[in-house]
């Protein structure tokens with residue numbers, strides 16, 4: 191990787207300046223952290239650095255469009271903070287739990303939250319299965335597990351009527367078809383595939399949204415209830 195390769199990703203894309211002007215500086219600082227400490231600590235492959243914006247940050251940024259105002263959000267298996275840190279930056283109204291079991295990753299996350307001065311993000315060192323039932327309004331994930339397994343982890347964590355948002359690639363339709371009976375058994379009520387950023391991004395983001403029913407998480411609790 192040459193210096194010019196790695197610097198490409200550190201230029202804030204005009205799209206971010208246009209759509210999220212207030213978030214442009216912290217997003218760029220996060221891109222820099224991923225490109226430096228993130229690669230040094232093995233959290234991001236060096237080959238990802240030139241495409242950090244296109245394949246990672248922009249891909250995550252548009253997810254915010256599906257999240258209701260003021261929601262509490264658990265980002266399951268957040269790794270180096272994707273999409274959780276991006277969401278915390280672009281949506282200060284959200285309360286984000288960055289859920290990750292591995293110490294090396296939670297150490298990086300703690301440092302990133304502090305460096306980026308994110309008052310609305312908390313690092314939670316845990317596996318998804320260990321989270322309290324019905325504790326978040328929205329549960330997000332990206333590249334964590336096949337949809338059926340993910341639903342068994344995430345839906346119980348959602349309040350009744352809450353949302354599970356799974357970022358998926360081209361496999362979304364196939365995974366959804368394969369897991370419909372599991373979703374029903376878990377009390378899911380509605381599911382849908384969204385294509386986000388089709389007019390704006392080189393690679394639109396595919397998200398499976400699932401509305402949690404009573405059997406999934408239990409009774410509704412407020413955002414301060416976890």
Ligand SMILES: C[S@@+](CC[C@H](N)C(=O)[O-])C[C@H]1O[C@@H](n2cnc3c(N)ncnc32)[C@H](O)[C@@H]1O
Nearest residue numbers: 266267268269272290291292317318332333334
């Ligand atoms: C491929 S990485 C994806 C990281 C990040 N979401 C991204 O898109 O770059 C999968 C992450 O899920 C975490 N993970 C695996 N099983 C998990 C579980 N049961 N609960 C929570 N996180 C889990 C791993 O530690 C890892 O950080």
